[in-house]
Amino acid sequence: MNFIVCIKQVPGTTEVKIDPRTNTLIRDGIESIVNPFDTYAIEEGLRLKEKMGRKVTVISMGPPQAESALREALSMGCDEAVLLTDPGFAGSDTLATSYTLACGIRKIGEFDLVICGKQAIDGDTAQVGPGIAEKLEIPAVTYVKKIEEINEAHIRVERMMEEGYEVIEMGLPALITVVKEINEPRLPSLKGMLWARKAKIHIWNASDIACEKSRIGQPGSPTIVNKIFTPPPRKGGEMILGNPEEQARKLVEKLHEAKVI
């Protein structure tokens, strides 16, 4: 079976800190990483390939430097990598991104299952996965925490909900977005890393994937960002002192005064 994994390169999060003086993100020395949720998608793709055979293709849309994210996916064991990059993609919102990735996936050719992480940790929208499914006209299940069964024609998955989970079956080809609970991503092997360093990455631009110019980048994006600002930093409040009983009593008083209990 052919599996396609969509990934995004995002700023490394552990370093995302706020400068207390300027209240802005400190970006010095921030490296780019593969969106953490996408690593679960890669791992699931690899496991499915090990079980069902054929190959895993990893695809990303981004600037040329997103190549390094794709190499990381290759070093984990993905077979092929595709980077969609074009100045015309700049300013894409989730709709234009979904459309562009769908065009790229169509060009890859036959596939059985598309796997995405549930959301990216920079944008946090969780909209691109279902958006791709819509543009590819295939069914989708979001927030998958387990694949119970898969064969050539069907997949049965568990979808995480607020109060538990749902068991859903659908025909292939289809798309799933996955949550952290689904697996534990492997580390790249040394052999994988050496291979990935030299592996060929398919670089496709807007005309390669035959997309309509009016539907990509900023012209293809119905939403625009009017303003970006940092919220006022949350300030540490007061420390409650005393022995445990006193601390408990004082805290309950405070909560009572604040009318929250």
Place this chain on the structure above:
Amino acid sequence: MGIKILEDKCTGCSLCVEPCPFGLIKIVSREEVGKPHPKYKKIAVIGQGCNLCGACLEPCSSQAILIEREEAKPRPDISQYKGIWVFAEQKKGKIQGVVYELLGEGRKLADQLGEKLSCVSLGEGMDEAAKELIAYGADRVYQIEGSILRNFQDDPYTDVLIDLIQKEKPEIVLMGASAIGRSFASRVAARLGTGLTADCTELVIDLKKRQLLQTRPAFGGNIMATITTPHNRPQMATVRHKVFKKRVRQENRQGEVIKESVEGKALSLRTKLLNMVEDITQTVKLADADIIVSGGRGLGGPENFHIVEELARTLGGAVGASRATVDAGWIPYSHQVGQTGRTVCPKIYIACGISGAIQHLVGMQSSEIIVAINKDPNAPIFKVATYGIEGDLFEVVPALTERLKEVLE
């Protein structure tokens, strides 16, 4: 289309460097890049990956940054789109809490625009629910009935809502940012080709432009972005739980119910819902909870989670957990709060033995009141806590539970 630094205006002052959320702006020597200027020695350059967000425009004191947006496309006629819709998400026939919050906010927006507030209710046997929706502020309820709509499934729900939107042309469509809402809204917006803003925490009407200003957190809440859908309708948004207040229920409020059945209609259905399994370890849902008590590594082991559970039970709250405890297998993933778990914003968040790594903080720092109980006075959690208690959680938490039992009785 694109972004430009106006060479003759840029002073190289670097005011634009920090605001760029992607860190793409660098200040370089003009000489090196072959762009000399009689007065200024330096110039800003923008690296690849700019998404034209415009965060650099305001800080630039010399108007040296220009964003050109393409205006060539003929715009669809949006003047016929009127009114505000709220999707009445239901599970097992029960309208979800966030719907009433959306009605509260939707009412305000509708009154500002001088338009109607409508609810779209998809399900089976939802007559009573329609009355409730009106009592909580809806002027009109589109009650679409059918056995295929009993439980949420992407395909038939999308078909029905798209059909209704195309027929009735609402200006704004709001949904809760739940598992269902975030998936469903994405499909609907993608098929309509309209804009959708995820997980909003603030909605404001710009009356002059007749646009919805949608503000949402990004980068785990470290950045806020205000987003609009200027040229497409409806303007769609999913909205976070517990951000907006529901209105007081008005028993005798009048409204119109437009009831339709989809029985016998051809709707697509490519997924099959086989089973719904409730998480029995989660008696109160994290997303809906007004109070959350979370446990971290400080608990020492799974056998001690009952201390946290006891406090949560006393307060009628939900049990949360840090990533460390979930990874160690002390508690199921469904309880994890933080970047790779759930984002929560309850009225009270009590963190017991959680040090407060940034990944945890981004998942809970918008809570109204944060209480931190930790024995390490330098734990980062204290930096965001409204009330901090330095102490042994094994003493403090039971004492707190006892005290609350006395008070609440």
